[in-house]
Amino acid sequence: MKHFSRLVLGSVSVAILIVGSAVPASTHAQLESTGPAQSSVLSVAATQAVLHLGESVAIDSGSLRVLDPSRNQVDSGAPTT
Numbered sequence: 527m528k529h530f531s532r533l534v535l536g537s538v539s540v541a542i543l544i545v546g547s548a549v550p551a552s553t554h555a556q557l558e559s560t561g562p563a564q565s566s567v568l569s570v571a572a573t574q575a576v577l578h579l580g581e582s583v584a585i586d587s588g589s590l591r592v593l594d595p596s597r598n599q600v601d602s603g604a605p606t607t
Contacts, residue, residue, distance in 0.1 A: 556580040583607070
């Protein structure tokens, strides 16, 4: 019985160690910078918006939208990578 208790305690300790040390996976590319810069004020409308991401991504035509302050879509054309 004493041996069984040690086995159970050891197994539980190892399980807690494994679960406690797990690192969460990151599934999204990190936005590194934008052009025009965040919070910039332009005297004329920008002709393009550039996003610099930390890794390569696949973009379909419906995944990015540019909105004005009233939340109206103002972009035209398909995104390019």
